[in-house]
Amino acid sequence: MPLPFLTADRARDDDAAAGADPLGYEDRDRWRRPYRPGPWRVGGSAVALLLASYVLFSALIIALAGSLGAAGVCAALGALMIVAAVRLVRAGVEVSAQGLRRTGLLRSTTVRWQDIAAIRTVQQPVRWLGLPRTVQGEAVLLEPVRGGAPRTLFTSHDADFLGRAESFEAAADAIEDWAAAHH
Structure with missing residues (x-):
């Protein structure tokens, strides 16, 4: 079963090496994650699926x-755990020609490119793995055209980038390239 959300970096590297589109994608209308899910996100989903298997096995015994x-x-309950595990691994930022989509565990928001004033990377205190504890790190912020508070897209200490500074920089550059290409 192909899992296109796991091959984003490889496809981008192969296309860039072949001299194709500088953003790394031929079909810009398709929603794509410009980075791979991190080990913390994949590990959390794997643990949730393991627990779901135990719950489903207990349902059989009952x-x-x-x-x-x-x-x-x-x-x-087991089915709910499976849905949550799939949502957890799909959570993140996706881009296409239409705009930028931030998918969370419970909801997704889509912002059109013309509604984005800027996307920038800043040094600031960030939450460690989404927990209340904050550490000094980097965050990629989306500033809307209509003003208001900037929205955090992802940070250097979230489930996708904790311990993967190079991947964070590559993802931030990819998102900023998509924003620059559509402005």
């Missing part, structure tokens, strides 16, 4: 014991 109502509750 159903065989004769309590179908409790088995249904366990099966629904």
